[in-house]
Amino acid sequence: MGRGWLRVVCNALALLLLVTTNAYAAGTLKVGVAGPLTGDQGALGQELKNGVTIAVEEWNAKGGLLGRRIEIVWGDDQHDPKQAVAVANKFVNEEVVGVVGHFNSSCSIPASNIYRDGGVVQLTPASTNPRFTERGLWNVFRVCGRDDQQGGAAANFIVKKLKKTKVAVLHDKTTYGQGLADETVKALEKAGIKPVYYGNITQGEKDYRPVLTSIKQTNPEVLFYGGIYPEAILLTKQMRELGMKTAFISGDGVWAKEFVEIAGKAAEGAFITFTPDQTRIKEAQGVIQQHKAKFGTAVGAYTVYSYVAAVLLFEAIAATQSTDGAKIAEHIRKTKWKTALGPIQFDHKGDVLVSPYVVWEVKNGRFVELQ
Amino acid sequence: MLLQQLVNGLTLGSVYALIALGYTMVYGIIELINFAHGEIYMLGAYMGIVTFGLLTTLNLMAPDSALTLACMMIAAVLFCGACGITIERLAYRPLRTAPRLSPLISALGVSIFLQNFVMLAQGPRDKGFPELFIQGGIDLPGGRISAIQIFIMTTSVLMMWGLHLLVRRTRIGKAMRATAQDKQMAELVGIDVNRVISVTFLIGSALAAVAGVMVGMYYGLINFYIGYIAGMKAFTAAVLGGIGSIPGAMLGGILLGLIESLGAGYISSEYKDVFAFAILILVLIFRPTGLLGTDTSKRA
Numbered sequence: 001m002g003r004g005w006l007r008v009v010c011n012a013l014a015l016l017l018l019v020t021t022n023a024y025a026a027g028t029l030k031v032g033v034a035g036p037l038t039g040d041q042g043a044l045g046q047e048l049k050n051g052v053t054i055a056v057e058e059w060n061a062k063g064g065l066l067g068r069r070i071e072i073v074w075g076d077d078q079h080d081p082k083q084a085v086a087v088a089n090k091f092v093n094e095e096v097v098g099v100v101g102h103f104n105s106s107c108s109i110p111a112s113n114i115y116r117d118g119g120v121v122q123l124t125p126a127s128t129n130p131r132f133t134e135r136g137l138w139n140v141f142r143v144c145g146r147d148d149q150q151g152g153a154a155a156n157f158i159v160k161k162l163k164k165t166k167v168a169v170l171h172d173k174t175t176y177g178q179g180l181a182d183e184t185v186k187a188l189e190k191a192g193i194k195p196v197y198y199g200n201i202t203q204g205e206k207d208y209r210p211v212l213t214s215i216k217q218t219n220p221e222v223l224f225y226g227g228i229y230p231e232a233i234l235l236t237k238q239m240r241e242l243g244m245k246t247a248f249i250s251g252d253g254v255w256a257k258e259f260v261e262i263a264g265k266a267a268e269g270a271f272i273t274f275t276p277d278q279t280r281i282k283e284a285q286g287v288i289q290q291h292k293a294k295f296g297t298a299v300g301a302y303t304v305y306s307y308v309a310a311v312l313l314f315e316a317i318a319a320t321q322s323t324d325g326a327k328i329a330e331h332i333r334k335t336k337w338k339t340a341l342g343p344i345q346f347d348h349k350g351d352v353l354v355s356p357y358v359v360w361e362v363k364n365g366r367f368v369e370l371q
Numbered sequence: 372m373l374l375q376q377l378v379n380g381l382t383l384g385s386v387y388a389l390i391a392l393g394y395t396m397v398y399g400i401i402e403l404i405n406f407a408h409g410e411i412y413m414l415g416a417y418m419g420i421v422t423f424g425l426l427t428t429l430n431l432m433a434p435d436s437a438l439t440l441a442c443m444m445i446a447a448v449l450f451c452g453a454c455g456i457t458i459e460r461l462a463y464r465p466l467r468t469a470p471r472l473s474p475l476i477s478a479l480g481v482s483i484f485l486q487n488f489v490m491l492a493q494g495p496r497d498k499g500f501p502e503l504f505i506q507g508g509i510d511l512p513g514g515r516i517s518a519i520q521i522f523i524m525t526t527s528v529l530m531m532w533g534l535h536l537l538v539r540r541t542r543i544g545k546a547m548r549a550t551a552q553d554k555q556m557a558e559l560v561g562i563d564v565n566r567v568i569s570v571t572f573l574i575g576s577a578l579a580a581v582a583g584v585m586v587g588m589y590y591g592l593i594n595f596y597i598g599y600i601a602g603m604k605a606f607t608a609a610v611l612g613g614i615g616s617i618p619g620a621m622l623g624g625i626l627l628g629l630i631e632s633l634g635a636g637y638i639s640s641e642y643k644d645v646f647a648f649a650i651l652i653l654v655l656i657f658r659p660t661g662l663l664g665t666d667t668s669k670r671a
Binding site: 038039040042043199200201202206207208209210211213214216217230233234237241242243258261262263264265 | 372375376379383494495496497499502508510514515517519586590591592594597631632635636640641643
């Protein structure tokens with residue numbers, strides 16, 4: 001008898017919870033924000049969170065969108081493609097007006113099909129794999145650059161600046177990591193350089209000494225790694241421990257303060273391809289200062305990008321006065337935008353027309369843009 | 372290359388062996404696979420970082436002194452030892468006479484609880500382990516042994532030797548062996564079985580704690596999930612050597628480390644875990660009791 005009562009009470013409570021949350025959310029405009037919000041890449045998710053939060057607060061202070069308050073629906077994909085699909089379905093079911101995300105290419109790509117079928121616009125701040133926009137979807141945009149551009153920049157730097165020919169290439173088997181590594185190899189081969197080693201590692205492992213020992217056998221001058229910062233930390237640390245003097249080059253996934261902080265001395269002299277210094281873009285100053293005031297830290301690699309992706313979505317909704325995905329997408333495609341990253345224009349695929357990549361170096365525990 | 376992979380394998384293996392001892396000792400005494408043992412090792416790593424943080428932020432010690440490391444180890448050992456005893460009291464002792472599946476489920480529950488507890492208390496992100504005083508290494512023809520690898524191997528060997536002496540030469544060791552042989556008989560001749568079981572958990576947890584701190588130093592990164600993988604590997608090592616056999620756990624750990632390292636270096640790093648578990652399956656097919664295990668049916 002007592003048990004039965006308990007069940008009734010529990011169900012009533014659960015029902016009450018559902019009712020209240022729905023009643024509360026009825027007057028808002030929902031925007032989906034997805035990325036690795038927890039787990040080993042939580043730092044990247046934090047960038048996305050902070051960037052979008054600043055944008056939403058700005059707009060809500062101005063009175064919201066279409067006369068309604070903007071509400072963020074968080075989706076944690078934990079950089080797992082399967083989770084990303086689940087998150088995407090949840091967003092479509094909740095009828096979000098648009099999505100900022102996902103962060104990892106391996107998540108953005110499968111999720112984009114679900115958004116297309118649901119009629120939802122997707123703006124990624126950070127997925128750099130070319131395939132995201134190459135499949136001819138009407139609803140996808142990316143605010144950042146592409147890995148073929150980035151790989152070209154890395155190869156160019158190895159060949160022209162470092163003047164090295166013995167390159168080992170390693171990646172983490174993800175869409176992003178392998179894509180970037182392969183684009184770099186393509187660009188190197190155009191310059192007549194064939195990698196002395198090409199291999200991969202598994203994300204989330206802790207001991208890469210066996211692989212590094214094999215790489216050491218080939219005596220490379222440069223190691224190019226396609227992947228994200230947690231593995232890059234371990235790789236650099238363990239490389240130095242094995243006494244390897246090889247130069248370390250990687251892409252934007254490693255441009256994270258954790259890389260420099262945790263890898264410490266091992267990160268010194270590492271090269272990272274990334275976009276030019278955002279602190280020197282005058283339009284970005286507002287966001288950077290707000291971030292400092294609100295979160296007490298400097299912006300991460302893709303904080304401003306996340307902010308810009310959110311603002312583009314809001315401005316397009318405001319301009320079209322509509323929540324219809326197709327209309328919003330069309331407006332984003334044909335407009336010349338003035339953003340916190342400077343002027344932006346999209347091509348028909350959804351890529352930005354200009355995306356310069358430069359090389360950064362870790363000097364005295366800080367990322368410094370090479371001139 | 373071969374020398375380097377051997378060194379890597381032995382380092383990894385000695386850590387596996389330390390953790391495997393906990394599984395094997397507990398199984399030997401109460402015939403329970405303590406699935407929360409991997410989490411004890413994870414707690415040891417976290418306790419090491421917390422201690423380091425306390426000592427250095429309060430400026431009590433220099434971050435690169437040997438004393439700091441000693442304090443980290445001692446704090447981790449005390450904390451994990453207490454955790455081990457408590458877990459046994461709360462989660463296993465009430466179920467000692469229950470069907471064998473119950474304590475196993477209880478152990479899984481403790482494991483999930485501890486993982487999530489640490490995730491919430493310390494955050495889900497990777498934590499960087501401090502660079503301690505052990506730096507540098509020795510270059511050999513065809514490889515390099517880093518100081519930290521030497522440290523890990525030496526500490527592990529000393530620990531195992533200590534355990535061997537304890538089990539063979541002391542009164543409590545004798546009581547442990549008696550309890551492992553026949554719990555009821557041991558009780559009849561006046562051994563306090565509950566105390567013996569507590570001591571077993573204490574020792575196993577202490578070894579795992581030391582392994583946790585050392586692995587933290589070795590990799591430089593820890594998170595709340597490391598106990599799961601390490602626990603799986605160490606459990607495999609214990610079964611490989613013969614569950615319930617102390618020398619077996621040591622041998623199994625070392626073998627597993629070597630198999631993984633050589634497999635990763637010479638065949639493919641992708642299949643590293645496959646080799647480890649394939650060997651396990653083969654051993655179980657041809658020698659169900661493990662390499663050094665004894666047939667339990669004869670023991671009774």
